[in-house]
Amino acid sequence: MVTTFKIAVLGAQGVGKSAIVRQFMYNEFSETSVPTNTRRVFLPAVVMNGHVHELQIMDFPPISSFPVNTLQEWADSCCRGLRSAHAYILVYDICCFDSFEYIKTLRQQILETRTMPAKEDTTKAKKVKVSPPGIGISSCISTLSSSPELQITATQE
Structure with a gap:
């Protein structure tokens, strides 16, 4: 049986989210940037x-806030699938403090909404333990030389 892992890539406008996904998927880097306006889904294996795993990599445009419930997630078409992700890659530009503040806020919202204890069912009195999602933080650094390079630093908590 093949396992599917959902990975959401989030960050402010122009920080290199799509570039990181393209580099992972196709081993290529483009110096031109095209803004992401809708959610893009990639399905590599x-x-x-020794085991085959399917990935569902979702490249999201900038979002105003992380959806606090399923209703809010489905009300905004670009957020669909965001709450069910197994892992989040938060991308920021090391030269832009605002992009770091943006992902810091998103990270806090993810932790608050994804680790909330489930409402207790009085008929069954069963508690559901929710494990926190994996969160990785990546920074994009471009050099000032004639050919910019992309460095990716990932940390996981």
Whole structure:
């Protein structure tokens, strides 16, 4: 059986989210930037520890806030699938403090909404333990030389 992992890539406008996804998917980097206006979904398969895993990489345009519930998620078409992601890659531009503040806020919203305890069902009195999602933070650095390079630094908590 093949396991599917959903990964959401989030960040402010122009920080390099799509460039990171393109570099992972196709091993290419383009110096031109085209703003992401709608959610883009990529479906690669990877082999890890001898097992095939499908990835669903979702490249999102900038969002005003992380949806607090499923209704809010589905009300905005660009947020669909965001709350069900297994992992989040938060991307910021190391030269832009505002982009770091943006992902810091998103990270807090993700942690607050994804780790909320489930409402207790009085008929069954069963508590549901929700495990927090994986969150990685990446920074994009472009050099000032004639051919910019992209460096990716990822950390996981």
